[in-house]
Amino acid sequence: MADVSLVLWAAIPPLLLLGFYYCRVQFAPFWLRLILLFIFGAVSGFAALGLEWVFETVANWVVNWQNTRYLLPGIILRQLVEVGPIEEGCKLVAVVIPTCVFQCKYRLRPSSIFLFTIAVALGFTAEENWIYLFYGTASILDRIIGTPIHALFSAPWGYALGIYLSSTIRLNQDKRLIYRAWLNSVICHALVNVLSSAWRYSTPIRFLSYGLFPLLLWMFWRIEQLLRKVQGKRPIIVISGHTPQHRYWQRGLVMFALILGGNALFGLFLLAKTISPLSSSQLFHSNILWFILSRLLINLIFAIVAWLIYRYLRHSSRRHYL
Template identity: 75%
Template sequence: MADFSLLLWAAIPPLLLLGCYYCRVQFAPSLLRLLLPFVLGAMSGFVALNLELVFENVANSVVNWQKIQYSLLGVALRQLVEVGPIEEGCKLVAVVASSCYFQRRYQLRPSSVFLFTIAIALGFTAQENWIYFYHGTASIFERSIGTPVHAMFSAPWGYALGIYFSSTMVSHQLMKLIPKAWINSVICHALVNVLSAAWRYSTPLNFLSYGLFPFLLWMFWRLEQLLRKVQGKPSIILISGHTSQYRYWQRGLVLFALMLGGNAIFGLFLLTKTLSPLSLSQIFELGVLYFIFSRFLLNFIFGFLAWVIYRYLRHFAEHRYLIRNL
């Protein structure tokens, strides 16, 4: 019964997120058809786990692979040559298999292939959640907040595959997009894992962890932009200055907003993690309530400033668009 409960907690957040994306895509495949890629994604997660174990055994027989990973540079090397390529490769194969299977029966849209990518990535996440829960190495909250991460990793090559499968003619240019997008995903995958591991090291390396949530926020923005593109919707424009100097200023504002917004989310994540061991009676103690209020207010201000910057850039871009079309 306990194992079934863990399975539910592992699968429900990814399934709910899949349902959200399903509702947002016009002319989406039926939800039942998306469940097949979801299950295939979970299976690809088990395949990736076993391939990583094989890689570890082979690498340990050649060099002291475990000792190399004691440093952050070693962690980065492992992510770039082992974890990123294996996990993104298994997901890619699963998406190609799903797309080929459905292409024999239906005319696939770019948005359908992109949804298959999200479904497989979320199935992969569900399998990963179950492994973490079974071994007790992560909490439900920690895994729930990371639910969209694998979908964010795979978005570039999912978009490239969507364009390729929906094209009426085979193009070498389209074929070249897929490996480039896949390499991009591997690098982003590795970078996120390195930044998430940085807090375990001494200063100044642990400061790298403050770049994690801004980078995740940027990847979520990229996922949303690619989702709009595969549906034929215009991209949301933030950089719209008339001169190069003003465009650099706007890029700086975007970076600042990502830092503010990302670390506001990071601060709320740390606050929740700090409070999770406390009982309900302890939370309502005066000192704890003051701590909660002060930390929440600080992170709310950071998040609000990020939203104000975003609205300013959007207003400027929309204003310029209206003037241009008068």
């Protein structure tokens, strides 16, 4: 029963997120195909795990590769050379093979291929969740919060692949876009993993961890924009200035909003991790209750300021385009 519980905790959050995106695509593919791609994604996760083991075994024959994971430069190198390329490569193969099979019978829309990419990425997440939970190296809360991350990584090449494969005239520039988008995904994958491990080090490297949630918030914004584009909708515009000075000002506001909003989420995540071991009776102790309410208020203020900046930018863009 414990193993079944682990499988459910590993699979249900990614499946719920897949359902969320499925309901938002106007002409979504049949849901059984998405479940098949989800399974392909889980299989690609095990394949990536095996390839990483082979890579590290071979690399250890050449250099002391095992020790690279304990130093920051080594972690960056490992993420860029091993983890990012292998995991994004396995997900790409898991999308391309069934997509080409389906294309022999059906005319796939860009939105369908993009949704296939999300399904594979979330299946990969489910496999990763199970590994972490089975070995006890991460909590259920950590894995639930990390549910969308692989989908955020793979969104650029999923969009490029959708544009290329669904086109009746396949241009070389669209093919090159896939390579560039895949490389972008590898870099983002490596950057997120490096920032998430920065807290293990002493100051000032520890401060790099405060860039994690702003980066994830920007990646979430990017996947939302790409989802609109593959459905033929206009992207949401927040940079609308007519002069370079105005555009620089707006970009600065966007960066400030991402920092505030991302670290508001980071603060809530840290608060949840802090209070999760406490019992219900301890939560209502005066000191603990004041700590919870004060942290909630601070992070809520940050989030509201970030939202107001966003609404100001959206209002400015509508005014410019009227």
